Amino acid sequence: MHVVMLLYPGMTQLDLTGPFEVLVQFKELSLHLVAKNRDPVIDSGGLRLTPEVTFANCPKADILFVPGGPGQISLMEDAEVLAFLRRQAEGATYVTSVSTGSLILAAAGLLTGYRATCHWLSLNQLDFFGVVPVKERVVIDRNRMTGAGVTSGIDFALTLVAKLFGEERAKRAQLAMEYDPKPPFVGGSPETSAPALVESLRAATASFQKKREDVARRAAAALHAG
Amino acid sequence: MHVVMLLYPGMTQLDLTGPFEVLVQFKELSLHLVAKNRDPVIDSGGLRLTPEVTFANCPKADILFVPGGPGQISLMEDAEVLAFLRRQAEGATYVTSVSTGSLILAAAGLLTGYRATCHWLSLNQLDFFGVVPVKERVVIDRNRMTGAGVTSGIDFALTLVAKLFGEERAKRAQLAMEYDPKPPFVGGSPETSAPALVESLRAATASFQKKREDVARRAAAALHAG
Numbered sequence: 001m002h003v004v005m006l007l008y009p010g011m012t013q014l015d016l017t018g019p020f021e022v023l024v025q026f027k028e029l030s031l032h033l034v035a036k037n038r039d040p041v042i043d044s045g046g047l048r049l050t051p052e053v054t055f056a057n058c059p060k061a062d063i064l065f066v067p068g069g070p071g072q073i074s075l076m077e078d079a080e081v082l083a084f085l086r087r088q089a090e091g092a093t094y095v096t097s098v099s100t101g102s103l104i105l106a107a108a109g110l111l112t113g114y115r116a117t118c119h120w121l122s123l124n125q126l127d128f129f130g131v132v133p134v135k136e137r138v139v140i141d142r143n144r145m146t147g148a149g150v151t152s153g154i155d156f157a158l159t160l161v162a163k164l165f166g167e168e169r170a171k172r173a174q175l176a177m178e179y180d181p182k183p184p185f186v187g188g189s190p191e192t193s194a195p196a197l198v199e200s201l202r203a204a205t206a207s208f209q210k211k212r213e214d215v216a217r218r219a220a221a222a223l224h225a226g
Numbered sequence: 227m228h229v230v231m232l233l234y235p236g237m238t239q240l241d242l243t244g245p246f247e248v249l250v251q252f253k254e255l256s257l258h259l260v261a262k263n264r265d266p267v268i269d270s271g272g273l274r275l276t277p278e279v280t281f282a283n284c285p286k287a288d289i290l291f292v293p294g295g296p297g298q299i300s301l302m303e304d305a306e307v308l309a310f311l312r313r314q315a316e317g318a319t320y321v322t323s324v325s326t327g328s329l330i331l332a333a334a335g336l337l338t339g340y341r342a343t344c345h346w347l348s349l350n351q352l353d354f355f356g357v358v359p360v361k362e363r364v365v366i367d368r369n370r371m372t373g374a375g376v377t378s379g380i381d382f383a384l385t386l387v388a389k390l391f392g393e394e395r396a397k398r399a400q401l402a403m404e405y406d407p408k409p410p411f412v413g414g415s416p417e418t419s420a421p422a423l424v425e426s427l428r429a430a431t432a433s434f435q436k437k438r439e440d441v442a443r444r445a446a447a448a449l450h451a452g
Contacts, residue, residue: 014247014403017273021240021376024271031272040276045250046257047243050266050274099404120404137408149404150247154377159410168423171413175427177240178325178346178375180414181407182363184385187397188406197394201401 001028001164004061004088006101007035007051008081010071013043014150015098019065022157025173026165034058036080044069055080061088063160067153068099068119073212076107076219085110094160096145098153100212105146106131107219109226115141119149120190121205125213128220151188154179227254227390230287230314232327233261233277234307236297239269240376241324245291248383251399252391260284262306270295281306287314289386293379294325294345299438302333302445311336320386322371324379326438331372332357333445335452341367345375346416347431351439354446377414380405 003023005016016033023029035041035051042048053059066085075081085108089095097105099119105111106129115132117123117139126133137152138145138159145163147156158179162170174180187193202209229249231242242259249255261267261277268274279285290311301307311334315321323331325345331337332355341358343349343365352359363378364371364385371389373382384405388396400406413419428435 012247013243017239017243020271020273021238033273045246047246047259048276050276137406138410149402151380151403151405151407155408155410162410167411171411171419172423172427174409174411174414175416175419175423176375177377178414179377179409180363180418181377181409182381183400183405183407184364184381184388185393185397185400188400188404190401192406193397193401197398197401201398 001030001062001093002059003029003031003063003065004058005031005033005065006067006081006085007033007041007049008071008075009041010044010069011041011067012069012099012150013045013047013049015067015069015101015153016049016065018151018153019098019157021177022154022161022173025176026161026169028165029063030059032058044071055084058088061092063094063096064088064092066097066101066104068097068101068103068150070208072100072104073215075104076215077222082108092143094143094145096156096160098147098156099149102126102131102146103216107216107223109223111144114144115139116144116146117148118146121202121209122212125216128216129223227256227288227319228285229255229257229289229291230284231257231259231291232293232311233259233267233275234297234301235267236270236295237267237293238295238325238376239271239273239275241293241295241327241379242275242291244377244379245324245383247403248380248387248399251402252387252395254391255289256285258285270297281310284314287318289320289322290314290318292323292327292330294323294327294329294376296434298326298330299441301330302441303448308334318369320369320371322382322386324373324382325375328352328357328372329442333442333449335449337370340370341365342370342372343374344372347428347435348438351442354442355449
């Protein structure tokens with residue numbers, strides 16, 4: 001099975017590298033990191049990831065995967081990327097994302113009428129595209145599987161391999177990567193964090209989120225018009 | 227503060243990319259991915275990571291970080307790497323690792339007399355080097371901080387930033403990356419997994435672990451003789 005994983009400038013690398021570490025343990029899966037061209041892609045934190053295939057020579061996806069990150073904003077209006085995702089989603093067994101990657105799928109029209117999730121700061125924006133926002137860590141609706149923010153990618157990928165290969169093999173992958181998480185603090189979601197901390201992070205990201213929302217509204221209008 | 231993160235062929239990328247995502251959120255930290263030369267480094271799963279600096283032009287570490295992975299085996303006997311780590315550890319605020327990265331630090335003599343942890347399959351090998359193996363997810367002993375297998379790197383890095391910048395900012399980073407993990411299955415450690423699954427993974431990795439152990443014993447003998 002071919003897993004096609006999109007790389008793009010300004011992505012959040014852990015959205016992809018978390019799932020990668022789970023999926024790579026399954027010999028049935030061939031992972032393909034794909035980008036417009038083969039130049040190294042620089043993530044939002046400066047990590048360089050190298051694509052192996054381009055849109056032109058990418059195999060047909062059995063699993064299509066889209067990570068999130070600040071670079072997602074421009075991808076919502078990138079006709080070349082959206083057309084590539086639509087082509088790849090046709091006939092795929094699963095169409096998937098982590099974090100704000102779901103907004104890219106949504107802008108391509110690939111989540112219209114589906115339940116899906118997203119990073120908590122941007123979850124409401126799915127609604128612009130006719131997607132039902134769901135505040136859960138991993139959301140499955142028919143063959144769409146979406147994960148919430150960044151680190152949820154590990155939970156997402158373990159859920160995916162359990163669907164594909166059964167629970168026993170998923171648990172084995174979990175044990176191999178010693179995934180028995182013990183965060184040093186209670187928190188990590190708006191529900192488990194102090195309200196003042198949640199508000200502080202909302203305030204600090206407000207102008208960036210406004211930009212993301214403006215582009216999402218425009219991309220949604222283009223999708224509805226298209 | 228300079229964070230020097232070692233890259234090497236056959237490393238496990240998530241050992242590094244998990245902590246990277248936490249640390250990159252702190253503007254006080256400059257992250258430097260370092261390798262012998264600037265060629266892309268291919269991890270155990272085939273992901274290509276690009277170093278930005280080499281041993282020759284790497285800044286002096288305030289935080290030294292070593293990931294694990296199958297490629298760690300040859301590094302335990304790589305005089306150039308061990309000498310680089312010893313130089314970098316001198317005067318560092320923290321000397322750190324995730325997974326079998328601790329065996330590389332141990333081979334450099336940097337954990338002798340310290341408590342430390344490692345991936346559960348290799349934890350016992352620390353003992354060869356005069357290191358006290360501790361079965362915990364994150365172990366701190368004076369300025370040495372080690373994480374257990376692979377995914378423990380996220381817990382390790384949050385613990386580290388809490389030490390450096392306080393709990394409030396660590397919790398904020400945790401919320402930004404939505405780290406409120408919900409593994410789909412109970413498991414992920416030998417203690418929480420079915421004994422049959424643990425034994426099956428031990429059996430499947432036995433010949434590889436034998437090789438790792440043989441090299442660790444030889445590296446330990448060289449350290450004691452040196």
